[in-house]
Structures are given as structure tokens and as C-alpha cells.
Amino acid sequence: MAxxxxxxxxxxxxxxxxxxxxxxxxxxxxxYYLLGKQGALAQWAVLLLGLAAAVGVFLTSEWGRQFVGFARDAVKEVKKVVWPTRKETLQMTGYVFAFVVLMALFLWLTDKTLEWVLYDLILGWRK
Incomplete structure (x- = not known):
């Protein structure tokens, strides 16, 4: 749908x-900061009421209406997503962990090989 x-x-x-x-x-x-001596309840009440009023005014503006439309479209799209099953999630997580371990071993072996070639064979620092 376009x-x-x-x-x-x-x-x-x-x-x-x-x-x-x-x-x-x-x-x-x-x-909030000016009512510090009045107690935490007064501070939080002023802060939350003011922010709620700001949100209310914002939602009546054109940008607010566009934001609400965008949020509705986003919720519709999320409902269309086909989430993987638990089994699929565990399998993919296992594949990722296995790949990370293999890549770590490969990088470690590469590092040690280059270290041996450079320091022992070429430069002769470790004799």
C-alpha cells in the first residue's frame, strides 16, 4: 500500500x-528546582504536570499529529513482523557464539604466527 x-x-x-x-x-x-524547599512531592507534581501540559499542547500541533500518525504506522508495521520461535532463536545464538569462538581462535593463531615470523625469524629478537 503506497x-x-x-x-x-x-x-x-x-x-x-x-x-x-x-x-x-x-x-x-x-x-522543580525552585520548589526544593517545599518537598519532593511538590517538586515532582509541578514537573509532571508541566510536562503533561507540554505533551498535550504538542499533540494538538501539526507536528504532534504527524508524530501520532507515524507512531500508528510503526505499530502496524511491528504487528506484521514474524518473530522467530524460541528454538530458532537459541539455534541462531549458538551459531553466533560458535562463530565468535572460531574467529577468536583464528585471530589468535594469526597473531601468534605473525609474532613468530617477525620476532623470531626475521628480527631474531628471541634467540
Missing amino acids: TTQIDTVSTGADKAKLAAVVALVVASLAG
Whole structure:
């Protein structure tokens, strides 16, 4: 199924909403730190309420609607994935571990061979 991409022009209202989102996040963080003497409950309440308000404003903007559409499409695609069975997963993990061990042995043997050729045969440092 082919979807068409529709480019929309960002309106002044959307820009104002995004500015409000930034202002709400900054105000939430400032409120969290300024209410240090009021206790942790007040700090976290201000922070969470401010961030929730920022998310709410963001979701009403055009970018927020596009994000929600993208998230819905992503969930649809994840539902289409055919996940491997437990047996297949264990087999593939075993293959990976076996390959890693073989590659480690190969690299170790290569390293030791080059060390022997360079230091013992060519340079004669280890006699």
C-alpha cells in the first residue's frame, strides 16, 4: 500500500504551540528546582504536570499529529513482523557464539604466527 507524503505549511499557530511547549518544559524544570524547599512531592507534581501540559499542547500541533500518525504506522508495521520461535532463536545464538569462538581462535593463531615470523625469524629478537 503506497502512501502519499503531504507537505503542510507550518502556520503561525503551530509555531506558537511549539513555543508554548518549550516554555512549558522550561517552566516545569524551573518549578522543580525552585520548589526544593517545599518537598519532593511538590517538586515532582509541578514537573509532571508541566510536562503533561507540554505533551498535550504538542499533540494538538501539526507536528504532534504527524508524530501520532507515524507512531500508528510503526505499530502496524511491528504487528506484521514474524518473530522467530524460541528454538530458532537459541539455534541462531549458538551459531553466533560458535562463530565468535572460531574467529577468536583464528585471530589468535594469526597473531601468534605473525609474532613468530617477525620476532623470531626475521628480527631474531628471541634467540
